[in-house]
Amino acid sequence: xxxxxxxxxxxxxxxxxxxxxxxxxxxxxxxxxxxxxxxxxxxxxxxxxxxxxxxxxxxxxxxxxxxxxxxxxxxxxxxxxxxxxxxxxxxxxxxxxxxxxxxxxxxxxxxxxxxxxxxxxxxxxxxxxxxxxxxxxxxxxxxxxxxxxxxxxxxxxxxxxxxxxxxxxxxxxxxxxxxxxxxxxxxxxxxxxxxxxxxxxxxxxxxxxxxxxxxxxxxxxxxxxxxxxxxxxxxxxxxxxxxxxxxxxxxxxxxxxxxxxxxxxxxxxxxxxxxxxxxxxxxxxxxxxxxxxxxxxxxxxxxxxxxxxxxxxxxxxxxxxxxxxxxxxxxxxxxxxxxxxxxxxxxxxxxxxxxxxxxxxxxxxxxxxxxxxxxxxxxxxxxxxxxxxxxxxxxxxxxxxxxxxxxxxxxxxxxxxxxxxxxxxxxxxxxxxxxxxxxxxxxxxxxxxxxxxxxxxxxxxxxxxxxxxxxxxxxxxxxxxxxxxxxxxxxxxxxxxxxxxxxxxxxxxxxxxxxxxxxxxxxxxxxxxxxxxxxxxxxxxxxxxxxxxxxxxxxxxxxxxxxxxxxxxxxxxxxxxxxxxxxxxxxxxxxxxxxxxxxxxxxxxxxxxxxxxxxxxxxxxxxxxxxxxxxxxxxxxxxxxxxxxxxxxxxxxxxxxxxxxxxxxxxxxxxxxxxxxxxxxxxxxxxxxxxxxxxxxxxxxxxxxxxxxxxxxxxxxxxxxxxxxxxxxxxxxxxxxxxxxxxxxxxxxxxxxxxx
Numbered sequence: 001x002x003x004x005x006x007x008x009x010x011x012x013x014x015x016x017x018x019x020x021x022x023x024x025x026x027x028x029x030x031x032x033x034x035x036x037x038x039x040x041x042x043x044x045x046x047x048x049x050x051x052x053x054x055x056x057x058x059x060x061x062x063x064x065x066x067x068x069x070x071x072x073x074x075x076x077x078x079x080x081x082x083x084x085x086x087x088x089x090x091x092x093x094x095x096x097x098x099x100x101x102x103x104x105x106x107x108x109x110x111x112x113x114x115x116x117x118x119x120x121x122x123x124x125x126x127x128x129x130x131x132x133x134x135x136x137x138x139x140x141x142x143x144x145x146x147x148x149x150x151x152x153x154x155x156x157x158x159x160x161x162x163x164x165x166x167x168x169x170x171x172x173x174x175x176x177x178x179x180x181x182x183x184x185x186x187x188x189x190x191x192x193x194x195x196x197x198x199x200x201x202x203x204x205x206x207x208x209x210x211x212x213x214x215x216x217x218x219x220x221x222x223x224x225x226x227x228x229x230x231x232x233x234x235x236x237x238x239x240x241x242x243x244x245x246x247x248x249x250x251x252x253x254x255x256x257x258x259x260x261x262x263x264x265x266x267x268x269x270x271x272x273x274x275x276x277x278x279x280x281x282x283x284x285x286x287x288x289x290x291x292x293x294x295x296x297x298x299x300x301x302x303x304x305x306x307x308x309x310x311x312x313x314x315x316x317x318x319x320x321x322x323x324x325x326x327x328x329x330x331x332x333x334x335x336x337x338x339x340x341x342x343x344x345x346x347x348x349x350x351x352x353x354x355x356x357x358x359x360x361x362x363x364x365x366x367x368x369x370x371x372x373x374x375x376x377x378x379x380x381x382x383x384x385x386x387x388x389x390x391x392x393x394x395x396x397x398x399x400x401x402x403x404x405x406x407x408x409x410x411x412x413x414x415x416x417x418x419x420x421x422x423x424x425x426x427x428x429x430x431x432x433x434x435x436x437x438x439x440x441x442x443x444x445x446x447x448x449x450x451x452x453x454x455x456x457x458x459x460x461x462x463x464x465x466x467x468x469x470x471x472x473x474x475x476x477x478x479x480x481x482x483x484x485x486x487x488x489x490x491x492x493x494x495x496x497x498x499x500x501x502x503x504x505x506x507x508x509x510x511x512x513x514x515x516x517x518x519x520x521x522x523x524x525x526x527x528x529x530x531x532x533x534x535x536x537x538x539x540x541x542x543x544x545x546x547x548x549x550x551x552x553x554x555x556x557x558x559x560x561x562x563x564x565x566x567x568x569x570x571x572x573x574x575x576x577x578x579x580x581x582x583x584x585x586x587x588x589x590x591x592x593x594x595x596x597x598x599x600x601x602x603x604x605x606x607x608x609x610x611x612x613x614x615x616x617x618x619x620x621x622x623x624x625x626x627x628x629x630x631x632x633x634x635x636x637x638x639x640x641x642x643x644x645x646x647x648x649x650x651x652x653x654x655x656x657x658x659x660x661x662x663x664x665x666x667x668x669x670x671x672x673x674x675x676x677x678x679x680x681x682x683x684x685x686x687x688x689x690x691x692x693x694x695x696x697x698x699x700x701x702x703x704x705x706x707x708x709x710x711x712x713x714x715x716x717x718x719x720x721x722x723x724x725x726x727x728x729x730x731x732x733x734x735x736x737x738x739x740x741x742x743x744x745x746x747x748x749x750x751x752x753x754x755x756x
Contacts, residue, residue, distance in 0.1 A: 047167060049073065049179070051290030051611055055273055057266075057297040058452075058606070064270035065261060066277075068287045071179040072186075073611075076166045079181055080196045084165065085240075086205035089233040092126040096161055100127045100152035127152040130168045169193075174204065175211030175218075176259045188216065190256040198244065199251040202230045217259040224253065258343070266302045268458030268468045269295075273604060280617075281608075290611035296452035296604050298445070300720055301682075301713070305443040305455045308712035309686075310354075313460050316688065316705055317437035320697035323400040323408055324435055330358055331412030337384060345386030349419055354434055357383040357390065359413040362406050381405035383417065383431065390417065390429040397433040408433070436461070439696060441688040441706075442469035443713065444587040448683055450621040451588070451600030455713075467691070470583045474566075475689060477577030477586060479538045479647075480665025480674040480702070481559075483635055484589070485575050486535055488558040489546050490631045495753045496532040496638060497741065500542035503527065507548065507572055516572055518544045521666070521701075532747070535638050536646030538664060540576055547575035562589040562626045563599050577665060587685030590676045593639060593661070594683065594730060597632035599624045629733045630750045636661055636730050637748045639677075647703050648675065651711055658718065658727045662710075664702030670695045673705035680728045682717065686710045 051071050055064035076084075088095045124132070131151035155164060174184035184204050185193040196204065206226035207214045216223040231245040240248075264270045273295060277286050285291070330340050337358045344355055361370035361382040368376045374389070376382045381392040392405050396417070402408055409415060417431035437460055445455035458468030467473070486494070502525050507516040520526075520540045534542035547555050552570035559568045559579075564586075568579045584602060592599045601622040608617035639661035644652040647664045662677025671693050676685040686706040689696065696705055718724055735751040749755075 048611070049171060050288040052183075053277070053286055053289065053291040053293065055270055055293045055295060057295060057299045057302075058454075059299055061299050063266050063295070063297060063299070063302075064264045064273065066274060066287050067177075069179040070177045070183045070187075070261075071170065072182040073170050073180065073290075074166075074182045074193060076162050076169075078192070078194045079166075079169055080194050080201055082198045082239075083181060083193060083196050083201035083204060084169075085234055085237075086201045086230050087169065087208065088126070088165075089237045089239060090205050090230040091129070091208060093233065093237055095126050095165070098125060098127075100154075100156035101125060101149055124148070125152065126168050127155050127164055130164060130171060131155060133171050133173075134167075172208055173211055174207050175215040177261075187257045187259075188255055197248075197251075198231075198240065199227075199248040199253075202227045202234070202248055203253055205230045215259070216253050216255055220253055224249075227253075258346075263462070265299065265306065266297055266456060267462035268470065269297055269302070269453070269456040269604065271466065272456070272468065272471060276605065277608070291616070292607075292609045292611075292613070294606045294608075296447070296450075296454060296606060297456075298454040301445050301717060302455040302457075304713045304716035305445060305457045308709045308716075309441050309443050309457050310460065311712060312705070312709035313437040313439050313441050313688070314434060315708075316439055316696065316700065317435070318399045320700075321438060323397070323402070323433070324438075326409065326413040326415050328414040329410070329412040330414060333412075335412075337412055342386070349385065349388065349422060349429065351419055351421060353419045354416055355385055355419060357385045357415050357417045357431070359392075359409045359411055359415060360384050362409060362411055364404065364406050379404040379406070381409055383415075385417070385429060385431075388422075388427050388429045390431045392417070392431065392433060396431055400433065436464070438690070439688065440465075440469055440691055441686065441709070442473070442583050443709065444470050444584050444685045445713070446587055446591055446602060446683045446685075447600075448591045448595045448678065448681060449600065451591070451602045452606075452621075453584075453602055453604045454682060456584075456604075465691075469687065469691075472582070473687075473691075474580035474582060475672050475687060476580055476667045478665035478667040478672060478674060478702070479540070479543075479577060480586060480663050480676055481577035481579075482535060482538065482543050482575065483593070483639060483663050484558050484562060485543050485547055485550075485555055486531065486638065487562075487627055487631060487635055488550050488555050489531065490634050490750070491558075491628065492550055492554075493753065494531055494546070495749055495755075496530065496634065496747050497749075497755060498531045499528050500531055500534050500545060501528050502534065502539050502541050505541060505545060507544075509571075518572075518576065532638055532641055535663075536641045538642075538647050543575040544572055547572055558627070559589075562592050563601075563624070564589060577667070583685050583687045586674070587676055587683055590662075590678060590685065591683045592626045593632050593636045594678045594680050595632070596629040596731065596733070597625065597627040599626040630735050633730065633732050633736055634748060634750060639663055640730075643677065647701075648677070648707055650703065650707060651677065651714075654711060655714065655718070658724075659730060660714065661730075664707060666701040666703075670697060670700045673700055673702045675702045675706040675710045677710055677714070680730055684710055684713055684717075686713075 049071055050069040051073055052065050052067040054062055057063050128148050131148050170180040173179055176187060178184045178187040181193040181204060185191055185196055189200050203223065206223055213219060214223050214226050228249045231249050234240045235242050235245040273293060330337050337360045340358060342356050349355060359381050361368055361376045363376040363378050363380055365378055367378055370376055370382045374382060379394060383390040383392055397408060400408060416434040418434050419429050419431055421430035440459050443457040447454055456470050458470045459465050504525060509516050518540050552572055552574055555574055556568040556570045564581055566581060568574055588602050603619050605619055607615060609615050642648050642663055643660050648662055651660055659679050660677055662675060665674030671689060673688040673696060686709045688705045737749055737751050737754055738746050739749055739754045740746050
């Protein structure tokens with residue numbers, strides 16, 4: 001019997017050896033076949049994953065980012081120890097002991113997969129995950145798993161554990177477009193990975209398993225459950241105590257970031273930068289190579305321009321347009337006004353902010369009780385703004401000329417309000433009704449001495465329209481072109497004291513054409529006037545007569561000299577700004593006056609560097625002689641008069657002795673309103689109009705629609721000036737003489753042209 005058992009055992013052993021040999025042979029064949037089709041691990045020697053191209057303002061503030069994968073690569077020592085421990089404990093506790101594969105985990109996973117007849121259990125180490133993330137797909141096949149195992153072993157043979165973990169920590173995905181621990185730390189907690197607390201580290205590690213579902217922005221309850229597991233694993237591995245794990249698990253998850261990148265303060269400017277970079281470096285390098293782009297933008301001036309344009313367009317819209325019914329109603333969408341949440345409500349609210357509000361109750365002629373028990377007074381509405389409540393009273397919507405809130409809104413409407421006062425004690429806001437303006441506008445701020453673009457706004461709202469009205473919209477300038485008519489005149493012997501006759505005129509443009517008979521804004525004529533007064537009061541007829549005397553071709557040539565890119569047709573109507581150009585070109589042309597006749601080519605990018613801080617591009621000011629310095633000074637003096645006594649006198653009354661100069665512009669039927677003004681340092685151009693050429697409203701001249709926006713910007717600009725008590729002055733060339741005229745006024749002349 002014993003002999004029989006031994007014989008059977010021997011035969012079984014031989015059979016087992018054959019099976020093992022067969023399996024080994026099969027496995028060897030599979031490994032051999034797979035190994036011939038593997039990527040080169042040596043590629044990791046020059047590890048350079050896709051990183052973020054960042055655009056910086058002149059002060060170093062980030063104003064834009066471009067990336068296919070939002071990633072910032074960090075070193076091992078720049079990752080908090082608690083974060084390293086949390087990832088290892090929850091994802092691969094044996095990381096420091098295995099050779100790339102965990103045999104015990106593989107056997108357990110294999111048993112589960114066989115029992116359930118599907119890929120139910122993962123067994124990947126951090127090294128395998130790294131191999132998959134870098135070189136392979138995520139398909140669940142045996143071939144992929146074999147390749148993954150081979151690659152993991154090769155990675156372990158070539159790199160240290162420290163290097164492997166660093167690769168992994170920079171490569172893994174954390175949801176919402178964030179790759180790597182540094183990007184994740186900034187996304188969720190607005191801090192660097194090296195500064196994370198234990199609870200924050202465990203939260204980041206908890207997301208790895210399924211970022212689409214475990215993100216605290218998506219499902220904070222599931223995040224907390226997974227975080228508790230991570231902390232338990234850290235305690236099991238001896239990284240922390242049970243008490244520390246319990247304390248961290250009880251810590252609330254306080255998110256400081258946003259699931260989507262914050263909007264740039266200068267989206268139109270940043271888009272201009274993006275287009276230029278893509279043209280010069282290509283899309284792949286722009287979005288994957290982590291360029292550092294330093295620009296000319298001044299954050300303070302940009303924010304001032306944003307606010308000023310928004311305020312000015314809203315004010316104009318209220319003057320001429322009725323209140324438009326809200327486009328969105330929460331109730332009609334099947335939501336409850338008391339429970340809905342909006343992204344803007346997660347950020348602080350301050351006086352002056354314009355925020356979305358949900359109408360929760362509206363009272364008609366009698367009072368009404370809202371759902372929270374609050375009595376809503378007759379003719380008013382109750383609003384909810386996140387954790388705050390507000391009342392929309394009659395004073396808040398007086399501009400609509402309606403007598404009751406029920407004429408404007410209904411429960412569930414999503415509206416805009418301006419915060420007038422915040423009461424943190426009662427958690428209430430005092431508000432006024434707002435609406436998105438239908439009118440558009442643009443602003444450009446240039447540095448006179450360098451041509452640097454210090455601020456740019458291309459429209460009321462980037463999300464509404466990506467069309468950049470500062471660089472892409474060609475509009476008629478109106479009277480804003482007149483300074484260039486008088487530039488040609490001064491160069492051809494005219495002076496500020498030259499007498500021009502403002503009287504009816506008629507020109508025959510050609511055979512079978514009706515006569516051209518220009519009119520003044522007020523449809524009246526002033527008779528003999530000085531050239532200075534004609535420009536200050538923006539008289540049309542004198543400008544046309546000067547153009548006729550000089551020749552329209554001469555005036556068109558001066559337009560080209562100061563930088564207008566389009567060839568202006570040599571017609572008399574050129575004097576009144578009938579030709580079209582952009583706000584950027586117009587603002588740049590005006591800089592020749594304060595900069596002694598020299599035009600600096602506008603530019604926005606100062607330097608571009610690659611991810612290794614190697615310089616790729618460096619730009620400097622590019623000067624172009626445009627007009628004579630003495631002519632430029634005379635025009636500056638004339639435009640200073642426009643601000644002190646002329647169509648822009650409101651600015652003169654507001655800013656006093658500060659040396660501002662500029663010119664308003666208004667097109668026929670009030671379709672376009674302009675103001676371009678400057679001091680010795682900067683020039684600011686403002687345009688207001690509809691995209692579709694139609695009237696802004698009766699009386700909406702450059703002085704009414706555009707000048708107030710310019711003044712709001714300049715008010716902020718002056719607050720930044722340390723020399724406000726001692727204003728800078730326009731420098732006069734040596735051949736400028738000052739003469740006292742018979743009426744007692746002083747006037748500047750180019751030497752030799754002054755009256756005798």
